[in-house]
Amino acid sequence: MSTLGGYFPGQIIGPAFDVEFYLSKTEAGASETPVEEDFWLESVEWMESQGAEVITSSLIYKPFDLPHNQxxxxxxxxxxxxxxxAAELAAKLGVVMVNSMGNESQTNPPSIVSPPDGENVIAVGAVDSAGRIAYFSSNGPTSDGRIKPDVVAMGVDVYAAASYSFTYDTAGYSYVSGTSFSGPxxxxxxxxxxxxxPELTPAQVLEALKMTANKKDSPGNVYGWGLINAYEAALYHGMIISNQPEITEAGDNRIISISVLSKNSIVTESVKMFYSMNGGEFTEQQMFLAERSGESNSGRYTATVPFDVRTENVKFYFKASDDKESRTAPYMAPARFFYFDQETKKLVVF
Incomplete structure (x- = not known):
């Protein structure tokens, strides 16, 4: 889990370090029997009912302990x-389904297992730091001829949190390998x-991963569409605005900073903050490009306001446009907006 959402600056920061987790155990001890598929199905059903948007698993099924059918x-x-x-149904319900490709090695016939064989399951193989396929990473195609894996990610000598005892009272970090790490x-x-x-469908998320990976022009059954690129994938469907503004003090004023990034040219004068105090109408505040990143006017934009937004009577949002579209943060503002939760002492979205 630390590879996905860990946050310990100086040691590890996962790509989704501020997410909320639901955890479910579906393995039945040391055995490998068909009932574990039922447990997995029930787990996915439960998570979907709780509103999970992404489900990841490194469990795979193909052989079972005898005398069960294989x-x-x-x-x-x-x-x-x-x-x-079960995975396909969850994807149709709007859940992004990710699964490790498996550690069955490159074989003929292909070593692909299930559920990575699903059309709407993002199957992830493993590569090393040089981008070479791991010897253990399973290969496709599926038996009906579809390319698998879909993509690959780092899965050899991945830095992760580790427990050094069965009592879990000692912990640290170590280097681990397997598609169980490239998947998360x-x-x-x-x-x-x-x-x-947040408006994207599971199919659109998969498209973003595939079409920004490094082998998208020549996909195959070893690397799939290739090594994922998180930055490019995030920008694939258009301009993005950071969903967690930074607030710094400047005397009696507050400096509000956001990142606005796009492949297209951002209209600098369109980047604005809108705030409302005590339930009043939203007031417009121009933001300025304080730190440029690239050539499309991407970068860090700031606005200075003469009050503390971290009070219970202030709500605010952001808007920006490039030469193709306009976006707000949070998504669907002003129906949704940022405010400071007095109990948690954090900025949250209403």
């Missing part, structure tokens, strides 16, 4: 196994994409 390669068609049918890293990127583009 899945074979012909069953790896995205339609047969219990677990893949990719799930974290999916959460990152949704944090700036």
């Amino acid at each position: 899945y074979s390669y012909k069953d790896m068609n995205g339609k047969t196994t219990v677990i893949v049918r 890293l990719t799930a974290g990127v999916c959460a990152l994409i949704l944090s700036v583009h």
Whole structure:
């Protein structure tokens, strides 16, 4: 989990370090039996009912302990196994489904397992720091001829939190390997994409990953569409505005900073903050490009206001435009807006 959402500056910062988690255990001890697919299905059903937007798993099923019936390669068609049918249904309900590709190595016939065989399951293989496929990473295609994995991510010598005892009273960090780490890293990127583009469907999130990966022009059954690129994937569907403004003190004033990034040219005079005090109408405040990033007027924009926004009677949002679209932060503002929660002492979105 630390690879996905850990946050310990100087040690580890996951791509989705500020998310909320639901955790579920579906493995039945040391055995490998079909009932575990049922447990996994129930877990996904529960998480979807709680509003989970991304579900990631490193569990795979193909062989079971004897005397149970076994899945074979012909069953790896995205339609047969219990677990893949559950995953496909969750994706249709709007959940981004991510699964590790498996550690069955590169084989012929292909070593693909389930649920990575799902058409709407983002199957993630593993590469090392040089971008080379890990020897253990499973390969496709599916039995009905679709390319798998979809993408790859770092899965060799990944820095992660670790417990050094069965009592969990000692902990630290270590280097670990497996698609069990490339999968969560990719799930974290999916959460990152949704944090700036919450309107996207699971299919659009997958498209963003594929079309910004490094082998998108020649996908295959070893690397899929290639190594993911979190920054490019976040920008694939258009301009983004940071969803957590920074607030700094400047005497009696407050400096509000946001990042506005786009592949297209940002109209600098369009970047504005809107605030309301004591339930009144929103007031417009021009923001200025304080720190440029790239050539499209992307960068850090600031506004100075003569009051503390961290009071219970202030709500605010941001708006910006490039030469193709306009966006707000939070998404769908002013129906939604930022305010300071007096109990948690954090900026939240209403």
